[in-house]
Amino acid sequence: MLSQNQSKHIRSLHQKKFRDELGLYLVEGDKMVQELIAQCPAEVEQVFAVQEWLNRHEKWLRNARFQVTQxxxxxxxxxxxxxxPNMVIAVAKIPVVPLQPQLPSLRTCFYLDGLQDPGNVGTILRIADWFGIPAVYCSSDCADIYSTKVVQSSMGASFRVPSWKTTLDQLITAQPDIPVLGAVMDGVDVFKQKLPATGILVIGNEGGGIRPENDCKLTTRISIPRHPNGKAESLNAAVAAGILAAMIPTT
Amino acid sequence: MLSQNQSKHIRSLHQKKFRDELGLYLVEGDKMVQELIAQCPAEVEQVFAVQEWLNRHEKWLRNARFQVTQxxxxxxxxxxxxxxPNMVIAVAKIPVVPLQPQLPSLRTCFYLDGLQDPGNVGTILRIADWFGIPAVYCSSDCADIYSTKVVQSSMGASFRVPSWKTTLDQLITAQPDIPVLGAVMDGVDVFKQKLPATGILVIGNEGGGIRPENDCKLTTRISIPRHPNGKAESLNAAVAAGILAAMIPTT
Structure with a gap:
């Protein structure tokens, strides 16, 4: 049984304000909670689960270092x-990791410029997790990486791919010679130009694209060409990110 | 002012059962309703809008052939x-167009095998609309193409890209020699093999992939290889569809 205070505490974590204040966030569902526990055991604080889930995982739960409540x-x-909801909810600590601005020199990383749809941000984390992209940097106005929608649509990628809120300037200052690519409507055809293996790949806001103060920092403006018979105004931001990520050389 | 009966009628269209029964569906928001009216004027039946929208579009609404209600x-x-909600909702007729099974011989078309997430189905329509894919065929258990979520996430593509519920068998029967490609986990690397310009490209269910009775019909099994450092179990279905669509030759 949950006390009213417990309910209130957990429900407060639906809001960014309280996640930031308490340094906690929610992970939901059988598969995702198992992934959380496997990937980030030290970050799990509490688990709330229905009887069926507790029975199913009884054995290893005996050694759990976090509080479990039916x-x-x-x-x-x-x-x-x-x-x-799907059987279980975990309360986890938001990891505090100092910004690592040098990861783009290992392999091209994403910079998300004002991406507001949490489904897109989560899907891009999943893309990064598939294509071995070492980090996803976000502008401060992106969808919160610890919102339930981002966490759930990342399908566990948010436990593995590090992400930070930062400015593009800060990344460029850390390594002034890094290529800065941007997905734009009027750039060079991405299928006709080999992308660099290291750099920053900027994905812009769903409606407005990359904002001017970041657009002027791009060293290469790239586009996914529309088919002559195509009529769509644009591609979904996460789909565009996926196509571009697929074009980053493996080595 | 809306009567209770009108409200009930419109709200019933949130459900597939009533959409099928009445042959009607909903289109929401300023941009989408404008696209609907521009692309499919004959299909618009009624428009319900707030004062601001009516003022904004006053001029051309005078000649509208559909009923407009404030x-x-x-x-x-x-x-x-x-x-x-965003200012306006249109009630539109579901177009009744006989199945055209021969479009895959013009250019590769999608066949969606049990795609259940409406956001994915809408995003794939948008991908088709960008990459000049002539049709999106769906298995009968796919998310309903006329659900609000599919329509809205297609960003207008559902007005332009024809789509039908059909079986893969029916498409193959219509043209027995057509290549049938499928996105699977253990296929050939899509970046190492040129895709055919014509054919059917099967995208499977989010969790379960392509069902066995369709999998055995595939003439080519293709995969988007995971980076050696990648840890994700899979890519989002719409992202995978986008990457594969980008690899279909233009001519």
Whole structure:
């Protein structure tokens, strides 16, 4: 059983303000909570689960170093940020890791410039996790990386791919000679030019693209050409990020 | 002002059952409704809009051949399927177009095998609309193409790219020699093999992939290789579809 205070505490983590204040966030569902526990055991603070989940994982839960609380399905529904909660919710610590601005010199990293859709941000973390992209940097106005929608749509990538809020300037200052690529509507055809293996790849806001103060820092402006019969105004930002990530050389 | 019956009628279109029964669906928001009216004028049946929208479009609305009803913001909220409705909702006729199974011989088309996330289906329509893919065929258990989420995430592509519910068998029967490509986990590297310009490209369900009875029909199994440092289990289905669509030759 959950006390009213516990419910309130967990539900407060649906809001960025309280996540920032408490340094905590939520992870939901059987698969995702298992991934969290496997990838970031030290960050798990509490787990709230229905009987079925506790029975299923009884063995290893005995040695768990975090608090486990059984809840009723109706209680789970009340604290969940999802429309259809799935057996378990974990409260996890937001990792505090100092900015590593040098990762783009290992392999091209994403810089997300004002990406507001949490589904897009989560999907881009997943893309990074597939294509071995070492980091995802975000402008301060991007969807919060610790919102439930970002965490869930990253499918576990948010536990593995480091991400930081920073400015493009700060990354460039750390390594002034790094290539800065940007996905734009009027750039060079990405299929006709080999991308550099190291650098920063800027993905712009869903509606407005890359903002002018970052656009002027680009060393290469690239585009995914539209087919002559194509009529769409643009591609979804995460789809564009996926196509460009696929074009980054492996070595 | 909306009568209770009108509200009920519109809200019933949030459900597939009633969309199928009435042959109607909803299109929401300023930009999308304008696109609908521009692309499919004959399909618009009714428009419900707030004062501001009616003022903005007053001139050409005078010649509109559909019924226009002014609603209060609170009424719009009640009939909308969106969390934040945007000024206008149109009721449109679901077009009845006989299956055209021969489009894959013009240029490679998508076949969606049990794609359940409406955001993915809409995003794939948008991808088709960008890359000049002539049609998107869907298995009967795909997310409904006329659900609000699919329509909205297609960003207008659902007005331009024809799509049908059909079986893969039916498409193959219509042209037995057509290449049938499928996105799978253990196929040949898509970056090492040129894709055919014509054919069917099968995208499988988010969790389960392509179902066995379709998998055995594939003439070429292709994969987007994971980077050696990558840890993600899979790519998002729409992102994978976008990467593969980008690899279909233009001519």
């Amino acid at each position: 809840v009723l399905p109706a209680e789970l529904e009340r604290i969940s940020a999802l429309v259809t | 609603v209060l913001p609170a009424e719009l909220e009640r009939i909308s399927a969106l969390v934040t």
